[in-house]
Amino acid sequence: FYLELAHRHGEKALELGVGTARLAIQLARAGVETWGIDNAPHMLRAAERSLAREPPEVRRRVHLEQADVRDFDLNERFGLVYFPSYSFDHLITGDDQASALRCIRRHLAPGGVYAFDLAHIPKLKEDSGWFVQRKPLNRERTVVRLGFHRTRPEKRLMSVDLWYEVYEDGRMLERYHEGGEVYIHTPDGIRRLLEENGFEIEAWYGGHDRQPFNNTSGMMVIVARRSRNREID
Ligand SMILES: C[S@@+](CC[C@H](N)C(=O)[O-])C[C@H]1O[C@@H](n2cnc3c(N)ncnc32)[C@H](O)[C@@H]1O
Numbered sequence: 001f002y003l004e005l006a007h008r009h010g011e012k013a014l015e016l017g018v019g020t021a022r023l024a025i026q027l028a029r030a031g032v033e034t035w036g037i038d039n040a041p042h043m044l045r046a047a048e049r050s051l052a053r054e055p056p057e058v059r060r061r062v063h064l065e066q067a068d069v070r071d072f073d074l075n076e077r078f079g080l081v082y083f084p085s086y087s088f089d090h091l092i093t094g095d096d097q098a099s100a101l102r103c104i105r106r107h108l109a110p111g112g113v114y115a116f117d118l119a120h121i122p123k124l125k126e127d128s129g130w131f132v133q134r135k136p137l138n139r140e141r142t143v144v145r146l147g148f149h150r151t152r153p154e155k156r157l158m159s160v161d162l163w164y165e166v167y168e169d170g171r172m173l174e175r176y177h178e179g180g181e182v183y184i185h186t187p188d189g190i191r192r193l194l195e196e197n198g199f200e201i202e203a204w205y206g207g208h209d210r211q212p213f214n215n216t217s218g219m220m221v222i223v224a225r226r227s228r229n230r231e232i233d
Helices: 002-008 022-029 041-052 056-061 094-106 187-196
Strands: 012-016 033-038 062-066 078-083 108-119 127-136 141-152 157-168 171-183 199-205 219-226
Touching: 002 012, 002 022, 002 078, 002 108, 012 022, 022 033, 022 041, 022 056, 022 062, 033 041, 041 056, 041 062, 056 062, 094 108, 094 187, 187 199, 187 219
Parallel strands: 012 033, 012 078, 033 062, 078 108
Antiparallel strands: 108 219, 127 141, 141 157, 157 171, 199 219
16 A cells, blocks of 8 residues: 555655564565654664665665654655554644644655554443463464553543563563553544644545445545645645
8 A cells, every 4th residue: 555655656755653664675675765764763773674684775775764753854855654553543642643744744745645544443432451362472482462451532542551471381481561552533533633734635545455434444544645724834
C-alpha cells in the first residue's frame, strides 16, 4: 500500500516512527528514496543493523534520523509521508496530534500525501483484565506473554502492559516489559482533527488492500493532502 503510494507520488518518502526500518527497507529496495525518523535510539540502532545487511544501493537510499514526530524539521519535502502500524494512535493528547500534523504538513511536497492507519473500535467499552499466552519459540524455549489491558472509554484511551518471559526447561531466562497507551479515534474525530490542521481527505479505506471502510472495519486507512487553508499557512 505505502510502496504503491510512494511510486505514485514521486519516489521520495518519509516514514514516521520507522522502528526497525522493516518497511523503509522494502521501499528502498523498490527504488524509493526513504527517510525514517524515530525518537527511540534503540529502535534506530536495530534499524541500522538491518540496513547494514542490505546491498550498497539500498543503503544509500535510506536516511535515518532521531527525531520526535511532534517536533521535527528535516529541511526536506516528500511526495509521501506515512505513519504505519497504528502509530498515530500513540499520540494521546490533542496537542501532540496537532503538533505532529503541523510538522507533517510542512514536509509535504506540492501534490504530496500523508497516509496512515488507525485502530477502529466502534463500540469502546469499559474493560480491563489479565491475559496469558504461551508460544514455543523452538524445541527448547517457550515464550510466555502476560498482559494487562485497560480501556477508559470516556477518555477514549486504552492501555496495555505486556511482560514477555522466555523459558528453557521450566527456567526463566529473561523477562522484559513493554507498555503504552493509545488513543482510539472515531471516524468523525479524526476527520475533524485533519481538517482543523490543514488537511483534506483524499481516500478512506478499511484496510491496506483498499477495501471500503465501514462500521465493522478493524482499521481506518486514510490518505490526506494539504488543504488550501490560508489561516494555517
Ligand atoms: C509500532 S512501532 C512501528 C515501527 C515501524 N513503523 C513498523 O511498521 O515496523 C512504532 C514506532 O514509533 C516510534 N515512536 C513512538 N512515538 C514516537 C514519537 N513521538 N516520535 C518518533 N517516533 C515515535 C517508536 O519508537 C516505534 O519505533
